[in-house]
Amino acid sequence: MPVVKRVPSTGAAPQIGIVHLGLGAFHRAHQAVYLQRHLNRRGESDWGLCSANLRSNRTLVDQLRGQDGRYHVAEFRDREQVTLREIGVLRQALYVGEGGHDLELLLQRMAEPQTRIVTLTVTEKGYCLSPSSGQLRSEDPLIAHDLAHPQAPRSAPGIVLEALRRRRTAGIPPFTVLCCDNMPDNGQRTRQAVSALAALQDERLARWIEQQVAFPSCMVDRIVPAMDGESFRRLEQLDCHDPAAVVCESFSQWVIEDHFPLGRPDWEVEGVQMVKDVRPFETMKLRMLNGSHSLLAYVGLLAGHESVFDAVSDANLARLFERYMAEEAAPTLDMPAGIDLSLYARDLKARFANDSLQHRLRQIAMDGSQKLPQRWLLGARQLLDQGRGIGCTALGIAAWIHYCTRPLPGHPMHVIDDPLSATFADLAGRFDGASLVEAFLDLDEVFPAALSERPAFREAVQGAYGALIRDGIDSFLQTFVAPN
Numbered sequence: 001m002p003v004v005k006r007v008p009s010t011g012a013a014p015q016i017g018i019v020h021l022g023l024g025a026f027h028r029a030h031q032a033v034y035l036q037r038h039l040n041r042r043g044e045s046d047w048g049l050c051s052a053n054l055r056s057n058r059t060l061v062d063q064l065r066g067q068d069g070r071y072h073v074a075e076f077r078d079r080e081q082v083t084l085r086e087i088g089v090l091r092q093a094l095y096v097g098e099g100g101h102d103l104e105l106l107l108q109r110m111a112e113p114q115t116r117i118v119t120l121t122v123t124e125k126g127y128c129l130s131p132s133s134g135q136l137r138s139e140d141p142l143i144a145h146d147l148a149h150p151q152a153p154r155s156a157p158g159i160v161l162e163a164l165r166r167r168r169t170a171g172i173p174p175f176t177v178l179c180c181d182n183m184p185d186n187g188q189r190t191r192q193a194v195s196a197l198a199a200l201q202d203e204r205l206a207r208w209i210e211q212q213v214a215f216p217s218c219m220v221d222r223i224v225p226a227m228d229g230e231s232f233r234r235l236e237q238l239d240c241h242d243p244a245a246v247v248c249e250s251f252s253q254w255v256i257e258d259h260f261p262l263g264r265p266d267w268e269v270e271g272v273q274m275v276k277d278v279r280p281f282e283t284m285k286l287r288m289l290n291g292s293h294s295l296l297a298y299v300g301l302l303a304g305h306e307s308v309f310d311a312v313s314d315a316n317l318a319r320l321f322e323r324y325m326a327e328e329a330a331p332t333l334d335m336p337a338g339i340d341l342s343l344y345a346r347d348l349k350a351r352f353a354n355d356s357l358q359h360r361l362r363q364i365a366m367d368g369s370q371k372l373p374q375r376w377l378l379g380a381r382q383l384l385d386q387g388r389g390i391g392c393t394a395l396g397i398a399a400w401i402h403y404c405t406r407p408l409p410g411h412p413m414h415v416i417d418d419p420l421s422a423t424f425a426d427l428a429g430r431f432d433g434a435s436l437v438e439a440f441l442d443l444d445e446v447f448p449a450a451l452s453e454r455p456a457f458r459e460a461v462q463g464a465y466g467a468l469i470r471d472g473i474d475s476f477l478q479t480f481v482a483p484n
Contacts, residue, residue: 002082004238009070009088011039014048016091019110019175021156022121023053023060023093029073029224029248031119031180035089037270046114047265050092052106054122054156061095063244069093071244074235075252076356083250084238096159103152103159110163111170116262118163119178120190121220122156124370125419126181127193131373132448134189136196143197150201157193161201161209164194168208176214176260182290184282184374187217187257216257219282221289223351224248225359234356249354251347255281280335287329288341289348291375292321295392296352297364298399302473304409308359312352316474319481322349324392331388332379366417368400369446381451394460395480398468401440401461404428420445437465 018035020027032049039045053061064071069090075083092109094102110118124131128140136157137143146158153159164174177194179186191213198206224246225231231247256267258274268274275281293308299320300311311317325345333341380393404421405428408414416424420443427439441452441461451457467476 001237002076002080005081005083007040007083007085009036009040009086011043011045011088014039014045014089014091015114016050016109017045017047017114018049018117018119019106019115020049020051020119020121021054021159022123022126023051023057023064024121025227025246025248026220026222026224027051027119027121027180028071028087028090028244029075029246030220030222030252030254031121032087032089033073033085033252034254034267034270034272035265036085036087038265038267039089041269045089045265047089048091049089050094050106050109050115051090052094052096052102054126054154054159055097058095058097058100060244061093064090064093067242067244071246072235072240072242074238074240074245074247075250076247076354077250078354079356081250082238082356084240106159107163107166110159110175111166111172113172115175117176117178117260117264118160119180120156120160121180123367124181124183124374125367126156127179127183127189128155128157129189129193131370131446132377132444134192136193138200146197147200155197157190157197160190160194161198161205164209164213165202165205168205173262174209174213176216176262176264178216178218178256180218180220182220182286182371182374184286184378185217185279186282187215191215214259214261216259217278217282218254218256219278219285221253221285222248222251223354223357223359225357226363228360230358247357249351249357251351280333280339284333284335284339284341284344286374287332287376287379288325288344290371291329291379292325292348292352293364294368294371294375294400295324295396296321297361298368298396298403299473299477300361301365301403301408302399302468303477306361307357308352308361308364309355309357311361312349316477316481318349320392320395320477321352323481324396328383328388328390328392329379331386332382362414365403367419368404369418369420369443372397372400373446373448377447377451380457381448384451384454384456390457390460391464391480394457394464395468397461398437398465399473401437401465402468404440405436433469434462434466437462 142155179190296311404424
């Protein structure tokens, strides 16, 4: 039985000052925790939350409403030590997905003067941008709908745009838009999504957004596995019977570009790093942590593993992940003074080996077409420019292609959860072997031409894929990570 430190929610019910789009586990275990700590310290706050679920899981919204927005976060340091926090900063939960009727409530809340910040965790695909070019995908069904029905939007950019339109019409200064998703220059990418959609609807509104709306970038870091039956059984052992609870690691980091014209919480007192330029930190996290996660996911699944802990407990996979960080992630980073990348890599290894989390590899493997450009491909281009090898990255891409087109060990009917899953199935039905790899590398939605047209890149991926098919993952890995 672990030692449990219980931290209750204290302070008066806060006034709503932040609206969040994407009421998922990560938001509840990260941004909401910082705001709760702010409330506990201050005793009162103007920075309470209204959070909206834009897609699935109406059940969660109903559960939170039945609990007056209160829920618990279990922060596991390891199997022996856990902090159980009560969160009471969520004052309103809304559902605007299929069959939901809260869209107008959400837009009204976002248009109110007291709403000064809008934050988002809608995953990379939620911004409806091309992963390779960063341009708005106007053919996306959600964007097409929002162009036809701007006052009843379905996409995250469309919802932000309509709320900004209402504030401009009412003469209310615009809220700050803070993206908390794993994308490079995530503030600029969010601006691109909203501004490009505005330009297709109203040029004057688009100019106003460009001139008046702040889109700071930020980097968020905390491992928050998807909740499953095992997670809830562990919560019950802590005498926590909360259907809206979240399990996560104890580590948490938030680095934010400090640009909030209408004000913000004094987050820095809670350990948030407020900086002028977040790019070095977000690139470090994307390539070191997220890149390693994706590598472990695709290669680990081929090797028959289910969780990150299982993967890093495999000696060959552990050596692969260490080699990737040292030889292909760290050399692409230019960090401020005082940031020790070898120490960061060591800490990542310890975090991945936290067996209390059971972070599922299949969760990490979702939406690979949206994630890989930021996690691997930009770095691969830098490595090739520097004359360095990309063996680990090429293996990861080969394993991703294998994952998207072939059965997994023990899971012959596994489902590919990706916006391009139909494209992958079509390619797998028409091509095989080297021609399949060529077809994948020709996907301009994923691979920018500046990389995919380089012979060294294609040869590296082809070589890794051919070896995977010929030798099998275990034999190939053993040879790949063997000391020279």
